[in-house]
Amino acid sequence: MGPETVAGTGRMELAPGPYHNGAETLLHGEFGIYPSKGTRYALSLTCTELHIQRLVPKPETDQRTVVALADVVGCHTLRSRVTTDCAAYFTVYAYPLKKRKVAMGSGRARQRTARTFQVDGADNYNKNQAMAEKWAVAIKCLVLGVPVSSETDISLSLLPRPRRLLLLLNPFGGRGNALQWCQSHILPMISEADISFNLIQTERANHARELVKGISLPEWDGIVTLSGDGLLYEVINGLMERPDWEQAITMPVGILPCGSGNALAGAINFNAGLEQAMGLELLQNCTVLLCHAAVAPLDLVSVTMASGTRCFSFLSVAWGFVSDVDIESEKYRRVGSARFTLGTMVRLASLHTYRGRLSYLPAPDGPAHRPISRSITVAANGRLPLTRLPLHRAVSDMGLCEERQAFRHRGPEPPDDPSPSPGSPPPISASALHPQSFIFEPAPEEPIGAPEGGGMDTGMGGPPDDLLVPLGQPVPPSWVTVEDDFVLVLAIYQTHLGADLLTAPFACLSDGLIHLCFVKAGVSRAALVRIFLAMEKGTHFEQACPHLSHVPVRAFRLEPLTRKGILTVDGERVEYGPLQAQVHCGLARLITGVARLGGSSC
Numbered sequence: 001m002g003p004e005t006v007a008g009t010g011r012m013e014l015a016p017g018p019y020h021n022g023a024e025t026l027l028h029g030e031f032g033i034y035p036s037k038g039t040r041y042a043l044s045l046t047c048t049e050l051h052i053q054r055l056v057p058k059p060e061t062d063q064r065t066v067v068a069l070a071d072v073v074g075c076h077t078l079r080s081r082v083t084t085d086c087a088a089y090f091t092v093y094a095y096p097l098k099k100r101k102v103a104m105g106s107g108r109a110r111q112r113t114a115r116t117f118q119v120d121g122a123d124n125y126n127k128n129q130a131m132a133e134k135w136a137v138a139i140k141c142l143v144l145g146v147p148v149s150s151e152t153d154i155s156l157s158l159l160p161r162p163r164r165l166l167l168l169l170n171p172f173g174g175r176g177n178a179l180q181w182c183q184s185h186i187l188p189m190i191s192e193a194d195i196s197f198n199l200i201q202t203e204r205a206n207h208a209r210e211l212v213k214g215i216s217l218p219e220w221d222g223i224v225t226l227s228g229d230g231l232l233y234e235v236i237n238g239l240m241e242r243p244d245w246e247q248a249i250t251m252p253v254g255i256l257p258c259g260s261g262n263a264l265a266g267a268i269n270f271n272a273g274l275e276q277a278m279g280l281e282l283l284q285n286c287t288v289l290l291c292h293a294a295v296a297p298l299d300l301v302s303v304t305m306a307s308g309t310r311c312f313s314f315l316s317v318a319w320g321f322v323s324d325v326d327i328e329s330e331k332y333r334r335v336g337s338a339r340f341t342l343g344t345m346v347r348l349a350s351l352h353t354y355r356g357r358l359s360y361l362p363a364p365d366g367p368a369h370r371p372i373s374r375s376i377t378v379a380a381n382g383r384l385p386l387t388r389l390p391l392h393r394a395v396s397d398m399g400l401c402e403e404r405q406a407f408r409h410r411g412p413e414p415p416d417d418p419s420p421s422p423g424s425p426p427p428i429s430a431s432a433l434h435p436q437s438f439i440f441e442p443a444p445e446e447p448i449g450a451p452e453g454g455g456m457d458t459g460m461g462g463p464p465d466d467l468l469v470p471l472g473q474p475v476p477p478s479w480v481t482v483e484d485d486f487v488l489v490l491a492i493y494q495t496h497l498g499a500d501l502l503t504a505p506f507a508c509l510s511d512g513l514i515h516l517c518f519v520k521a522g523v524s525r526a527a528l529v530r531i532f533l534a535m536e537k538g539t540h541f542e543q544a545c546p547h548l549s550h551v552p553v554r555a556f557r558l559e560p561l562t563r564k565g566i567l568t569v570d571g572e573r574v575e576y577g578p579l580q581a582q583v584h585c586g587l588a589r590l591i592t593g594v595a596r597l598g599g600s601s602c
């Protein structure tokens with residue numbers, strides 16, 4: 001069905017129906033375009049798309065442009081500097097993925113499009129402005145996940161107030177181009193999304209950690225790191241070290257990948273259903289998602305070392321091949337993510353094995369979802385100054401100026417429901433993927449749960465590790481122990497180990513599971529290479545390599561018996577020696593940009 005004249009109005013409008021694949025049309029109207037060339041367009045807005053159909057001059061074909069709202073970051077209303085112009089305007093900012101010719105890389109990039117429509121149906125400005133605002137509000141609501149239907153009375157009061165984000169940038173992350181990417185790609189986009197921000201460059205390791213320990217949290221709607229995974233690790237641990245950690249850790253955190261590994265960004269990209277991406281494409285994807293505001297619960301794993309040090313990890317604990325490559329490849333940092341390929345080749349040439357004892361508490365068939373009561377208070381007693389970029393050049397150059405929109409507070413966020421999403425994939429059961437290992441302490445009849453004595457209290461902040469006993473004591477009888485020679489042991493809780501390494505495709509952000517993966521000695525170099533190559537697509541488990549095992553667990557203990565080695569937590573080197581860990585389901589909140597059941601907005 002094509003455009004039709006709506007009776008009584010004399011205006012060409014798009015009618016809902018098969019034209020929009022059956023999706024409900026929320027708004028439709030006919031507008032000019034800016035700069036004006038006499039061209040007229042019919043616009044139709046559904047929950048997921050903006051359809052743009054040229055009407056005058058009539059196109060020879062029935063071609064229309066469809067803008068996916070998933071690619072839209074914001075919409076602004078504008079007015080002409082010419083006072084006699086009674087038209088109002090609105091601009092839609094979108095970043096669709098486009099193929100481009102490049103010598104290397106994926107050959108895709110998001111390209112900014114800013115389309116400005118002229119609302120001129122009425123003969124006075126106020127009426128045209130009200131219509132432009134209605135469109136801008138509807139588009140922004142859809143981008144932010146505010147429910148809108150054709151019955152909704154669309155007005156400014158539907159919109160939450162603009163978000164305030166604390167951006168922390170490590171100028172030395174990855175290849176050191178975080179600041180440049182921030183200025184050229186991130187800040188223009190988040191300004192178009194009406195996000196206020198304060199950008200702070202870290203000056204040293206642990207700066208971000210100290211900073212988040214001291215900030216006034218109600219001033220912010222989220223803390224976002226512009227670096228690799230290491231800076232977010234600092235933020236998470238800084239929040240957990242606060243006396244008010246229980247409230248602090250509910251602060252939504254986000255990541256804009258400017259590091260070399262970018263594992264969590266890879267997981268966020270995957271969670272959003274986007275194609276695997278690297279470099280600038282991944283950064284653009286994550287920035288678009290950040291503009292979409294949706295927040296999801298994120299599992300944290302509490303890791304305790306022999307010295308009693310406890311930290312909170314969102315990604316992985318690694319020993320052997322993975323941690324060796326990670327730390328030894330630091331010296332190739334200038335080549336960016338290729339440092340891992342280089343490091344892998346060097347390590348393969350001198351493949352080490354490590355003897356160790358690995359004990360774990362297998363996960364029961366269902367995911368470990370423990371609801372955590374949380375609420376966020378939003379106050380407006382700004383302490384750190386908020387900065388706002390001047391509006392994007394393209395707007396001010398056009399002879400139009402930005403409308404000031406009076407955003408109204410919607411009051412404090414209601415407590416969100418951290419209950420499991422019914423849509424999440426079922427967990428892989430321990431029995432389905434049980435490793436062919438020598439088991440020391442089988443005790444299948446023991447109930448899985450807290451050990452006698454109620455678990456371990458570290459005396460530090462954070463929730464008690466109710467599944468662990470002190471490192472000096474034997475693991476509870478319900479645990480399984482494997483003693484062997486390993487090439488690598490990797491406890492991973494997100495899908496990705498690097499932006500292009502889909503290591504645990506079955507993992508979810510908050511499935512309450514630690515995916516314990518290990519490769520035992522005896523694996524050939526060729527088989528190991530095949531595993532890592534297949535990991536790019538996440539098909540390595542389909543190879544049925546007898547040396548590769550995966551067990552979903554709730555807690556584990558790793559006791560290295562080889563004297564020297566490297567242990568990492570989220571890619572950061574930690575003391576070498578015994579350590580143990582347990583998962584805390586959905587303890588943190590991650591800005592994912594994709595609304596899921598149980599999620600919320602920041």
Ligand SMILES: Nc1ncnc2c1ncn2[C@@H]1O[C@H](COP(=O)(O)OP(=O)(O)OP(=O)(O)O)[C@@H](O)[C@H]1O
Nearest residue numbers: 173174202203204227228229230231259260261262
């Ligand atoms: N200004 C700074 N100077 C030196 N080190 C810093 C600074 N800011 C942060 N760091 C430290 O740099 C380390 C690396 O940072 P980050 O992990 O963010 O980048 P990366 O290593 O390039 O990325 P990835 O972890 O994804 O490989 C972290 O341990 C962090 O604590």
